[in-house]
Amino acid sequence: MSKQRKIISALLGLTVLGLLANVLYAIFSKDLPLAAVTYNIGYAEDIGLALFYFILGLLIFLATLFAHVLFTRRGLLRLALVLASLVVSLVLFELALIPFNLVFNSGRALEFNFEHTRREAEKNPHLKGTWTAKVNWLQKDDEIGYQPLLGPGFPYSEHGALHNGYDPVKRPGLTRVLFLGDSICALGFLTEYCKEIAGLANYDYWTMGVYGYSTRQELIYFQRNGLKLRPDVVILEFCLNDWDGTPVVLKDEGGYTVIANTYVGAQHINYWLYKHSTLYRVYVSLKASFTNRASLQDDVRENIALLQRLSRQHGFALRVVVYPELEKLTLWPENFRRQRADILKILDELGIEHYDVAPMMDRQLQRHSRDWARLEPTDHFHPSRALSRLIAEEVVERGYLRP
Structure with a gap:
């Protein structure tokens, strides 16, 4: 040599x-x-x-x-x-x-023992209704990864929405507004302030947000539960971290259920192989890392377009609130800038009414600290009550609550 x-x-x-x-x-x-x-x-x-x-x-x-x-x-x-x-x-x-059963996942995976969490939920009634115990109210779902346990003993009613005291049977002359989304929606701030600010008679308000859900999960959950409530208005609360793939349910060697987010679109994954091959999971993880969540834009567009078709078939108005990363726009990472641009482009192309919160938030952050906008100082996505109230004022002003 x-x-x-x-x-x-x-x-x-x-x-x-x-x-x-x-x-x-x-x-x-x-x-x-x-x-x-x-x-x-x-x-x-x-x-x-x-x-x-x-x-x-x-x-x-x-x-x-x-x-x-x-x-x-x-x-x-x-x-x-x-x-x-x-x-x-x-x-x-x-x-x-x-x-x-190694799970190489380019984003995150949730690990649950559902039987254990169910027993914990039954043994600790004082925790019911608290989001700190939210994993105790989840059950495995092979199609969308997980969904809440429903019923009187859990935060979600048998109708799939958070308990609210309204009669699920819709009477004549009633306008029903349904808020759909992930944990931002599940906090209920927008629901609460829209109801308070609008002060409209003959209205009821239903919150159907689920912690950690992506747009695909929200759509399927709405099809199963929300359509039965016959809403007149659906407000989708879209978060920039909703650009996730459809989760896949796996089992690990300890018998735990692992719910892995694939972070690639349906065009770039074989779900059977992902479930059964460790090497393929490594491959998908690398693909997601190197291709910037390949084809997820197509998936999100398809899911929102399907929600729009449902609105036409079932006669409800569809509006979207696009939540920002809770930071001054000039300090946003490039991936959040791109994701915001992508969702706004999709909504413009589909002709869906939408409110982009980012410009209003940016103006507020010129005179408020970043913590003012955040539910917690380290939380990049969940808006504070103060910011949520301003968002609700804009939603009401735009007439988004009216059919």
Whole structure:
């Protein structure tokens, strides 16, 4: 081997060792056992990327070592044998990983033991209705990952909305407004202040927000529950972190249910493979990281367009409130700028009435601190009561509550 090749090989070898150290650091830096990777406590993305670069660097390193023999007749035969061995090794590796049910997920995964949380809910009635105990009110759902437990003993009524004291049977002359969304909606601030500010007679207000839901989950949940309430107005509270893929329900080695957000659109994932193949989950995690949530714009557009079709079929008015990242616009990360632009473009193209909160919030932050706008100082998305009231004033002023 020439001196130059030895130097290159040595440098590549050091790179591979550095990448391997990255893998080990990602696993052990938080003093958690290797088994904790199964539950994806927020850093499986780091492990997936580190493994990818480690393997890539290793392959390049080996190629430099054996380049002088690869391109002979015997070398090509050896190369074919190596590739065949690689395929067999991957199959064996996949089979060996099956018992561990590793979930490499580019975003987050929720880990629940639903039977345990249900028992905890029954044993602790004093917690009912508190959002600090929200995981106790969830049940597994194979289509949308999870949904609330419904009924008198839980925050959500059997009609799928938070308890409100209204008669679900809609009487003549009543206007019914339904608020749909994720945890921002579930807090109920917009519902509360719209009702207070508007002061309209013969109106009732239903809150159908569920913690952690994406647009796809909200749509399906509304189809199951919201349509039965026959709303006259549906206000979708869209948060910039709603750009999530449809969750996939998996089981880990401890029997826990893991709900993994894929963060890629339906065009870029095979859900059967994602459920059954560890290597495919690694691949999807890498794809989500490198392609910026591929095809999710198409998914969100399709879901909102379907909600719009439902509004026409069932005769309710559809309006959307687009919530911002709770920071001055000049300080927004690029991904939130892009996501805001994308959702506003989708709503403009579909011709859906919508209110973009960001400009109003930005004006307020010129004279208020950032904490004024936030429910908690470290919370980037849930608006404070003060900001929520201003949003409600604008919603009422625009006539969004009227059919």
